[in-house]
Amino acid sequence: MKVLVIGAGNMGLTYGASIGQSGYLDKEDLMIYDKSTEVVEKLREKNNPNYEVYDDLEECLPISDIIFIAVKPYHNDALMEEMKPMMNDQQLAISIMAGVTIETIQAGLGIQKVVRAMPNLPAQVGKGMTSYLAAPEISRIELWMVEDLLNSTGKSVRVDSEKFIDASTGISGSGPAYVFYFMESMMEAARNMGFSDNDSKVLVSQTFEGAIELFNKNKLSPKGWMKRVASKGGTTQAALDSFDDNNVHNLIREAAYAAFNRAIELGKPEEEVELEK
Numbered sequence: 001m002k003v004l005v006i007g008a009g010n011m012g013l014t015y016g017a018s019i020g021q022s023g024y025l026d027k028e029d030l031m032i033y034d035k036s037t038e039v040v041e042k043l044r045e046k047n048n049p050n051y052e053v054y055d056d057l058e059e060c061l062p063i064s065d066i067i068f069i070a071v072k073p074y075h076n077d078a079l080m081e082e083m084k085p086m087m088n089d090q091q092l093a094i095s096i097m098a099g100v101t102i103e104t105i106q107a108g109l110g111i112q113k114v115v116r117a118m119p120n121l122p123a124q125v126g127k128g129m130t131s132y133l134a135a136p137e138i139s140r141i142e143l144w145m146v147e148d149l150l151n152s153t154g155k156s157v158r159v160d161s162e163k164f165i166d167a168s169t170g171i172s173g174s175g176p177a178y179v180f181y182f183m184e185s186m187m188e189a190a191r192n193m194g195f196s197d198n199d200s201k202v203l204v205s206q207t208f209e210g211a212i213e214l215f216n217k218n219k220l221s222p223k224g225w226m227k228r229v230a231s232k233g234g235t236t237q238a239a240l241d242s243f244d245d246n247n248v249h250n251l252i253r254e255a256a257y258a259a260f261n262r263a264i265e266l267g268k269p270e271e272e273v274e275l276e277k
């Protein structure tokens, strides 16, 4: 089996590295292609032992069995136009592009076997969360292979409609940025209180790490944990009351819905949406 990753950016390189390290494939069976000469040159300099780097789609696409599409959604139309004449109906495409529907990819590539997946950036450290949906034309055996590839980056959950891919984009896909937003705000508060940059970073990152570990080791809900931290009339309660007074809970929910809605918008035909290029 030969796997091709198209787009050697944040996510494409993550799949290259994770699948490569998983040992599923020999070096010549894992290929990465990018249309940017600069990106390809840099990658070749690094000489990764787990995959081959290509700068010509005609050399790598026709020989691939599974193709990851990891370019930005607004580059998809041009890419699919280039790919279509070289595709055959036995090939299987896995798209990780936000918003782009299975139907769009099937029509754009002229194939039926399409998986739409939504990973997230912690995939880079093997802690990714991916939701995915497979077209009915994909066999059970092919689905196992897809799952193995996706799970090389962390955990995955299979969903039964595209709505849940867009919804998970608003939760786990974009979610790491919400966590970083929170971290940035706490680090800024620490710096304002007089801590050095480094101490602010350690105070905040260890707090996040500890809280997540507690959460994962116990069945207590986040609300339950909040109660354990907060003493009656104490400091935590003062902070939580400030969150409530400022409606932070609803603001976070609204932000997640903004991402969900944007994912739906990205899936509409280009003329209906003003895309940022």
Ligand SMILES: NC(=O)C1=CN([C@@H]2O[C@H](COP(=O)(O)OP(=O)(O)OC[C@H]3O[C@@H](n4cnc5c(N)ncnc54)[C@H](O)[C@@H]3O)[C@@H](O)[C@H]2O)C=CC1
Pocket (backbone or CB within 6 Å): 006, 007, 008, 009, 010, 011, 012, 033, 034, 035, 036, 039, 070, 071, 072, 073, 075, 078, 079, 096, 097, 098, 118, 119, 120, 121, 173
């Ligand atoms: N960054 C993230 O946290 C996540 C991104 N995604 C999705 O992953 C996709 C890729 O995102 P990133 O890796 O962040 O983007 P990126 O900008 O880091 O990488 C995209 C790469 O695609 C290449 N490219 C563009 N057009 C091409 C073409 N026609 N042929 C070959 N290569 C081409 C670019 O040169 C670039 O190296 C997006 O569709 C995004 O929606 C999904 C989940 C999380």
Ligand SMILES: O=C(O)[C@@H]1CCC=N1
Pocket (backbone or CB within 6 Å): 098, 169, 173, 174
């Ligand atoms: O911001 C984006 O559109 C992509 C999808 C999820 C994370 N990054």
